[in-house]
Amino acid sequence: MSTGAATGTDPGATVEAEASARRGPTALRRFAARYRRQAPGEPRAVGYLYILPAMAVFGVFLLWPLGQTAWLSLLHWDGLTRATWAGADNYRHLLTDPELRAPFAHAAVLLLFYAVLPVAIGLLLTAALTRFRIRGMTFFRTVLFLPQVLAMVVVGVAWRAVLAPDGLLNDTLRTLGMGGLTRSWLGDHTWALPAVGSIGTWVETGLCLVLFLSGAQRIPRELYEAARIDGAGPVREFFTVTLPGLRAEIAVALTLTLVAALRNFDLIYITTSGGPGNATSVPAYEVYRRAFETGEVGSASAMGITLTAVIFALTMVVTRLVEGRRR
Amino acid sequence: MNTTRTERGVTYGILCLFALIALTPVAGILSTALADQDSLDTGFALPKSLNWGNFADAWTRGHFGTYLVSSVLVAVAVVAATTVLATLAAYAFGTMRFPGSNWLFYLFVLGLTLPQEAVIVPLYFDLRHWGLTNTYWGLILPQTAQSLAFGVFWMRTYFRNTPRSLLEAARIDGASHFSTLTRILLPMGRPAFSTLTVIVFMWTWNEFLMALVMVSDEAHRTVPLGLAFFQGQHSSDTALLAAAATLIALPVVLVYLLLQRRFIQGMLTGSAKE
Numbered sequence: 001m002s003t004g005a006a007t008g009t010d011p012g013a014t015v016e017a018e019a020s021a022r023r024g025p026t027a028l029r030r031f032a033a034r035y036r037r038q039a040p041g042e043p044r045a046v047g048y049l050y051i052l053p054a055m056a057v058f059g060v061f062l063l064w065p066l067g068q069t070a071w072l073s074l075l076h077w078d079g080l081t082r083a084t085w086a087g088a089d090n091y092r093h094l095l096t097d098p099e100l101r102a103p104f105a106h107a108a109v110l111l112l113f114y115a116v117l118p119v120a121i122g123l124l125l126t127a128a129l130t131r132f133r134i135r136g137m138t139f140f141r142t143v144l145f146l147p148q149v150l151a152m153v154v155v156g157v158a159w160r161a162v163l164a165p166d167g168l169l170n171d172t173l174r175t176l177g178m179g180g181l182t183r184s185w186l187g188d189h190t191w192a193l194p195a196v197g198s199i200g201t202w203v204e205t206g207l208c209l210v211l212f213l214s215g216a217q218r219i220p221r222e223l224y225e226a227a228r229i230d231g232a233g234p235v236r237e238f239f240t241v242t243l244p245g246l247r248a249e250i251a252v253a254l255t256l257t258l259v260a261a262l263r264n265f266d267l268i269y270i271t272t273s274g275g276p277g278n279a280t281s282v283p284a285y286e287v288y289r290r291a292f293e294t295g296e297v298g299s300a301s302a303m304g305i306t307l308t309a310v311i312f313a314l315t316m317v318v319t320r321l322v323e324g325r326r327r
Numbered sequence: 328m329n330t331t332r333t334e335r336g337v338t339y340g341i342l343c344l345f346a347l348i349a350l351t352p353v354a355g356i357l358s359t360a361l362a363d364q365d366s367l368d369t370g371f372a373l374p375k376s377l378n379w380g381n382f383a384d385a386w387t388r389g390h391f392g393t394y395l396v397s398s399v400l401v402a403v404a405v406v407a408a409t410t411v412l413a414t415l416a417a418y419a420f421g422t423m424r425f426p427g428s429n430w431l432f433y434l435f436v437l438g439l440t441l442p443q444e445a446v447i448v449p450l451y452f453d454l455r456h457w458g459l460t461n462t463y464w465g466l467i468l469p470q471t472a473q474s475l476a477f478g479v480f481w482m483r484t485y486f487r488n489t490p491r492s493l494l495e496a497a498r499i500d501g502a503s504h505f506s507t508l509t510r511i512l513l514p515m516g517r518p519a520f521s522t523l524t525v526i527v528f529m530w531t532w533n534e535f536l537m538a539l540v541m542v543s544d545e546a547h548r549t550v551p552l553g554l555a556f557f558q559g560q561h562s563s564d565t566a567l568l569a570a571a572a573t574l575i576a577l578p579v580v581l582v583y584l585l586l587q588r589r590f591i592q593g594m595l596t597g598s599a600k601e
Contacts, residue, residue, distance in 0.1 A: 057475065065448075069448055072449055125341060129342065151533035151579070158352040269555065288536070307442055
């Protein structure tokens with residue numbers, strides 16, 4: 001067809017070519033006009049220049065590696081010798097290999113401890129704490145939020161001391177006469193995962209509480225008074241006034257905590273290294289172990305991509321839930 | 328509102344209980360750090376005498392002096408680079424209109440929820456190929472890229488919320504877009520900047536995985552990495568371990584106590600996408 005248009009033997013094509021030539025500049029002009037509808041002197045293309053340095057660093061050290069991870073996830077590679085094509089093999093193994101499925105199951109359990117539990121505790125406490133103005137709120141907020149600013153490495157060291165066989169928790173249990181319950185919490189096959197999860201609950205509860213308390217202060221007092229006049233008890237009051245009023249805060253809290261739960265590498269590395277056995281291995285830790293210790297780069301990459309997809313999907317669900325109800 | 332005395336009592340009781348829970352492990356570390364080095368007790372018995380020598384020991388025997396230098400260097404560089412690059416980009420995103428600006432902005436926002444695990448593997452092979460592993464650049468550049476997601480997002484919100492009339496007035500007075508930024512918007516935006524600075528500082532200071540992967544020699548080790556190695560070697564030396572942990576946490580906690588509002592504001596807005 002291009003030959004026809006060039007030699008002019010096909011009249012239909014010539015007309016079409018002319019039309020597109022006419023359409024071209026118009027479309028371009030319209031496009032240009034959209035961005036010319038600006039006050040005179042307002043900067044235009046120079047915007048790209050301002051973005052360029054940031055985009056260069058962001059692109060080379062984040063976006064490009066992200067693409068490479070996707071590529072690596074389609075290969076079998078030990079990090080040293082020549083890679084071979086794997087297709088979807090690495091992803092298929094994630095579904096079929098129990099050893100690869102376990103980390104995701106553990107992550108699901110940790111989601112309960114990192115996200116669901118802190119949000120639930122935060123909401124319950126907020127219900128109890130918003131019935132009057134609290135004095136010394138700055139102090140409480142500072143203390144409750146403190147775990148958030150500590151390095152996870154430090155949190156891990158502190159909690160290892162608490163959970164150690166002769167640590168604070170077992171000492172307390174013994175003093176309370178429940179010596180039978182003592183154990184090496186982080187070395188126990190059944191209890192290691194809940195123990196690590198509890199550390200997460202400790203870190204995230206303060207964040208949720210601080211968020212909800214500040215949100216609850218923005219709920220108009222009149223709503224509570226109206227609910228009370230209508231004869232609502234504390235429970236009804238919570239479900240009809242507090243909970244709907246905190247919708248945006250709940251979404252933020254869920255997003256932050258579930259991302260923290262799934263990005264959980266530092267804490268696992270410091271406290272259990274995935275053990276005992278693989279009782280506390282999580283995807284984030286497994287990516288590191290496979291890529292840099294056991295030389296399964298393809299499998300590690302597939303896991304990293306899947307983890308990213310899970311995080312994006314979950315954050316999207318949370319956002320949808322909140323926006324969906326708002327409409 | 329009528330609230331009874333018991334209700335008040337219960338409320339403050341709950342708050343104090345949770346404050347206590349938040350502080351207990353921290354207090355444990357502090358008391359262990361000041362305890363006698365020979366005591367094997369990891370418990371909470373208050374040390375009989377304050378052994379400040381543990382800190383000196385951690386500093387010299389644990390090499391935390393060198394690690395702190397690395398950490399400070401990396402943190403300062405990342406904060407400076409992020410602030411400058413994010414401000415420039417956010418200024419364009421927040422005040423100028425050009426084709427593709429939304430699309431480019433969303434690319435940056437993507438970085439807010441992107442886990443490190445999605446990039447760390449090829450990043451290591453790339454940096455090794457470029458000869459940047461075991462250098463400060465190998466820590467600074469990737470962490471700057473990660474912080475830019477928050478930085479651009481945060482600063483764009485600031486630029487968007489400045490009144491448009493202000494920019495127009497500056498333009499009518501003949502200010503170029505660059506001098507509008509440096510003469511008017513930057514001096515006005517001090518609160519936004521200090522939030523950005525403290526948040527990025529904290530993230531960089533506490534960063535562990537990147538340092539673990541990119542650095543294998545002792546000279547470039549940052550403090551969180553140092554602590555992990557220290558734990559591996561001296562796991563029975565609880566007093567020294569606790570002293571080292573305290574040294575790591577101290578700078579961030581001090582800044583946090585001074586500027587807690589900025590910290591909380593910044594960390595809670597990070598996820599609030601439009």
